[in-house]
Every structure is written in C-alpha cells, then in structure tokens.
Amino acid sequence: MEKCHIAIAGLGVVGAETARHLIEKQSILSEKAGTSLTLTAISARAKGKDRGFDMSGLTWCDNPVDLANLADVDVVVELMGGSEGPALALTKAALSAGKHVVTANKAMIALHGVELAQLAEEKGVQICFESSVAGGIPALKILREGLAANDISSVSGILNGTCNYILSEMEETGRPFDDVLKEAQELGYAEADPTFDVDGIDAAHKLTILDAIAYGNVPDFDKLSITGIRDVSAEDISFAAELGYRIRLIGRATSEGVACVEPVFLPEASALAKVTGPLNAVYYEASPVNTISATGPGAGAGPTASAVLADIIDVAAGRHSFAFGKPVALLSKATVSDEALVTSGYYLRLEVADEKGVLAAVTDILKSHDISVETLIQKIHEEDKSASLVMVLHETDQASMAAAALQLSSMSDVHSTSRAFTVLR
C-alpha cells in the first residue's frame, strides 16, 4: 500500500510495546515495509495512564470498535484479548470496513477464525495472527509459507510457557504442582487464575490454529482432546526421570487426525525434552523437508510485539497469505482420529496392595487387551504394605489402553492409578 496508517486497540504491555516501536523506530520499520508506517489512533481502558510513549497527536477512541470506522486507518491491531466481546466486535467491524486486522488473540482465532477469514476474503483484506501462536517464534509463517510445499505428517510443540516452566521446576526441585504453581504466580509466570494455562486451554487454542494451517482444515477447537498438567504428580516426574524420560505438555496434530494437548513422556535426549523454562518450541515433521524445529520465547511484551510488528510489515508490504493457508472455500472439515487406529506407547503407574498375585493379575488384564509391558519398576512401601507398579507399555491403541486402564482401576487391590501418559519416542 502507498502508506499504512495503524490503529491499536488495547495498550497493555504488548500494545504499549508495539506502539513504542512504531513511534520510535518508524523510519527503519517503514524501510522494511517499503512504505511509511504511521500509528494514528489508539484505544484502551484508561486514557490518562503513562504507557512509555508519546500519545499526543494520536486519535483516542474510548470505544475500541470506533477505530474500525476512522478514515485514517488501514490496519487495526487488536490486542485486547478475549474470544468474544469488544475484541470480536472490533475485528468484525474493521474487516467489514475493509481494514486489515492484526491480532494476538488465539482464543478468538481458534473459535471464530474461519468466519473472520471468510469476511476478510470477501472484503479483500487480511487477518493476521502470527503472534497468537508461540509468541516470538514465526511458527505460522514457517508452516504456511516456509513449508508451503510440504505434506505435514505432524506438527507438535511446547505451546505454553507457564506449563513448561512449572514442569521444569517440578523436575528440577522434586516439588509438587501446587507449590510450584503458587511460586510461578508470585513470580508473574502464571496468572492469578491459571485455568487457561494449566488446564491446557491456551495450548489447545494455539494447536487448533496450527492444525488448521497444517492440514487445510476449518479450525475446530471442539475436536481437540485436552488434558492439562494439574494431575502430573511429583512421583510420575520422578519415575519418568528414572526411566529416561521427561514430562512435557505437548500439543500435537497429525495427518491421521490426532489433535491433542496432553502431558506426555519424551525421551530425555529428544529436542522437545531439552526445552526447559518458559520457552516454546514447535516441531514440524514434513515431506520433502523432513524435520524442522524452532525454539524461542512464547510470550512476553517484546516477543509478542515482534510478531505483531512482523504482521503489520507483511500487510503494509502487500505480502498476502490466506489466513489458514488456502481460501476458506477450500478448507476441509477437520477429521477426528479413530481411537482404535491411533497407537502409541504408554506409561502407567498403579498404587497397589503389596500382596502376592497382584502383579500377575495386572499383567493378565493387560494381556487380555493385547498390551505388553516394555519396562516394569516395582517399588515396595514397607510402611503400609503397598507398592508402586510403574510400567512403560509397548505400542497399543488408545481404545485398548483406555479399556485396560479402566479395568485395572476397578481391581480391589489397586488403590489408585496414574493417568495413562502417552509415551512418544
């Protein structure tokens, strides 16, 4: 475009950082875009606040949706968050008014992405959301453009820095989940209400977007199987280490229709297992390229602003991509994998009575479901005559594993069972 006028809605840390760069680095960013970039309008909850950049000369809107109707705006940057409400209203209004939209809003894209992409196509504008997945890593650009010619067999990754921080800390210190979560909240790594992060919802929003682009699907949040990390125990982390694994919250979508977010066992030598702390990492298995991985900060003002600004520059430079890699009309309905066909190894821990015959009964049940044991650790707890039976099981299908786990948990000698963790090799 000849010149590019930009409005930002939402001036939290990401919005303020984005605005500051647009103002202070206007000339260099304009050079990169090949056209002049100018921040012209803003909207946020409180007008008076000092946000570290000069707001004079900018049009202020009390109601963010009003940004959509300013004549002097070509690109609306939505950084308010929330899948519905003002964010969705502004995005629809801006696209309808023929303005490009750049957003970091993973929930909105996961839940309303196809409708918004459709609207953008109708109006001949773009909706960009690079910053919504894996923060500063250009994870969507790599997939949609860099690997455009590939058949993707799987895309997987560590998509939530809070969970990775918590799991790394639990691993390093041996402390239980609740303890580490509390500390993460005090340090600002976790929200006061950590639900979206620790229950896997945030990672699932991101995986929905990756899955749609990787497989040309209509994004479908509801097809995902989602398990968070609340039930990952210090015991399982410790047994994982003993067995040569680490537990990571992995989002994984495959060409067979698997789309799940869950804590999984990864061999400690694998690339994703080595990612510690609040980082994100994305892993692409594809043909003809083979395996590509990218690692970086998944959140924070700087990394997120980096991706938001990259989207603004792409739009201003006229680099057009379809939101999900293809025109909406060509997207397919997401397929859901067949539980009976998806196989993997599993880890299972049973707390049992330390009685004769229990181990035999357990392996009999597994055998009746055609599941064989790869590794077994038995730890006797003398104090209460109980034992931990820890098993890594050979490749089996989800349905058999679920049936076997149910049957095992109903045995009278089994006091409790861990989750049947997927083991990826």
Next chain:
Amino acid sequence: MEKCHIAIAGLGVVGAETARHLIEKQSILSEKAGTSLTLTAISARAKGKDRGFDMSGLTWCDNPVDLANLADVDVVVELMGGSEGPALALTKAALSAGKHVVTANKAMIALHGVELAQLAEEKGVQICFESSVAGGIPALKILREGLAANDISSVSGILNGTCNYILSEMEETGRPFDDVLKEAQELGYAEADPTFDVDGIDAAHKLTILDAIAYGNVPDFDKLSITGIRDVSAEDISFAAELGYRIRLIGRATSEGVACVEPVFLPEASALAKVTGPLNAVYYEASPVNTISATGPGAGAGPTASAVLADIIDVAAGRHSFAFGKPVALLSKATVSDEALVTSGYYLRLEVADEKGVLAAVTDILKSHDISVETLIQKIHEEDKSASLVMVLHETDQASMAAAALQLSSMSDVHSTSRAFTVLR
C-alpha cells in the same frame, strides 16, 4: 500472478526433485499459491537420462540461457550451481527479460547478489534464494520477514552439514580429521573435492547472505574471516570435552561487524553444541524478540526442493520481499569489526618442554598482554619430557590474543601451539 509458468535449469537431485513435485503435486501447490503453477521448460546437461518424472510436453533447451527468452516462462529456477558461468549468465538474462528467478546458488548470491538484486528491482521482478542458506530451514524468511521489526545483535549457526558431521564423528569416536573425512566421502556426506565444505567457504557464502539481510549491508564475501576445520585435532576435541565444551564450525555475524566462520568452543549445554550429525541450525539474537533458533536439514534433495518450492509459491502468490530486506539503494557498505574492540574468551593449547619455569614464562607473556587464565590443564608426557598446557583464557580482544599467541609460539620451549579457538559462552 494469474498463472505461473516455471522453467528449471539443472536437473541434478534437487532439480529433479523440484520438477517431480511441480508435476505430481501441481494441484495442491497451485492451491497454496492461489494461482496455477505449471512446469513448462527444462534444461540440463544430458537430455536422455531418466530423472524420475515425465519430461514429455516440456520444452527442452540445450543451452540453459535460452530458458530466459521463452515466452511461456514467468519464473526461472536456477539449480546448476557455480558462482559464474552459465548460472550467472542465465540469472542475468532471465532478470533482464523480466522473469523472476529462484536459485539455490549461495556462491552466486554471496558474490553477485547486490548486482542481481539491483537488476531485479529495475525490472520489477524478484530474485529468491531461500534454499541457498541452511537448506530446508526457512532461515532467510525467518530473518527478513519473521524478525523484520527486530534489531539483530547476532546471527550465528551451523551452516555446513558436512563439517558438523565430521566434527560430531571425531567427537564420538576420537578419530582424526583425515580418517573421518575419508569415511564421510565414502558415505556421500562429503564431496570428492571437500575444499568448499571443510575450508569453510560454503558456510562463508551462507553467512555473507545472512549478514547482509541481518544488517542491511551490501553482501560482502571479502570482509569475512574464514577458518575451516582441517586443523581441528583429535587432541583439541578431547580437551574440549574435558573442559565441558564442544567444537563446532560456526558462522557468526554481529551488529559490531564481526563476520567470521571458524571452529569455536561452545559450552556442551548450549543449543548449538547439541546439534550433531549433518544438521544445520541458525540462532538469532534480536530485540525485542530475544533469542530464536531453528534447526533442520541443511542439504539434500528433499530439504532443498522444499525451500525452492516455497520461493516459487511466494513469487506466484505475489509475496514480494526485497532480496536483502531493503531496496538495494538503502543497503549500507558492510562495516568490518575493529580487532581491538571485539572480545571473547579463548582456548589455547601449547605443546611445551616439560621444564621448570615454562608455565611461569607462559603466564608472564599472557599477563603482559593483559590476558588472564580461567582454567588450566597441564598434562605431562613422560615418554618425551614434554607437556600439553591447555588453557581457557578470560575475555580479551582479538588483537591482544593474536599478539600473545605469536609471542608464545616463538618461545624456544614451545614446540607447537594450537589455533587460539574462540570460546563462546
């Protein structure tokens, strides 16, 4: 563009793989590009050979340069290689004729990139070379577009898979360079004439391109300091391990003007040290994004074709990028770092006479250059009354290190010295 007709010059493994994809996956690749992609013309040395795809219906040119003048061609894909000769002639002719060029030719871009980019700008077409750096990793797209808004403080990486394979093998087996090179040649990991790889030239071509894009410089191969891996000894690899380091051939360009390819010591826990075998990896340190890294196959038919096809799709989709991130007129002359200002830690091994006073004399010389020792290992070789003095030295500048190394090597009690390896933390 409305439809995109493609010609390929050079049908070696990469050219044949690219052609095969364009033919067999025409419909899906066209969907991604938003326009129909058709391979229409080819050129190679020998016409008759079976290359695994159907050549009937394609225009054949004995002289590759003739592809530039076919009416039915919009994009010319140059996969012949060589910085001069037919590759350069074809590229110039194609751009002059107003055709886009996609090439994997790192040597040609490193040496003639600015002239070709200028010609492309004049003719309103693109010259794309994603596949020339780090093979299947979209390393240039990440830098030029994904991190467009960032100030890059350094870009570094493992840019030559052959060298990384050789160093990994030496590390694992303790065998000397010549042995491992010979085996790598037998396995097809190294060329019969390995000069370009093992002397660092190939990595330096790639680094020239990364440096130009990262810092908006005219690509300047001549400013690079280049050291290959021929002189990396089994002894130094073994001492590196003892000290907690690994030796990797690293290409590194910094905002201070450092642009060098050399074997360096990396802490074994660092991401680049963990990259083993024939992989490539690129590391971006940037603000505001912080650190982003990407890993993947740096060579081979599939990975290279993946990047070539991505460029073709970008061109066909009308996604325009300036070859070096900015219009040629805005590129600066590359700055060369001042040896006195660039500092790093160093590793140095001296083979000395096992005599009293040698160690004191050595440390005196280092002290006179203001260099202090961080770690010292002394290994006595009883058989010939000699000793290895192995030192990791604190941060010092290049000029002081060079002067000290020269003075040390001229001591009568010093039989030989290793290279002063840069130690990156």
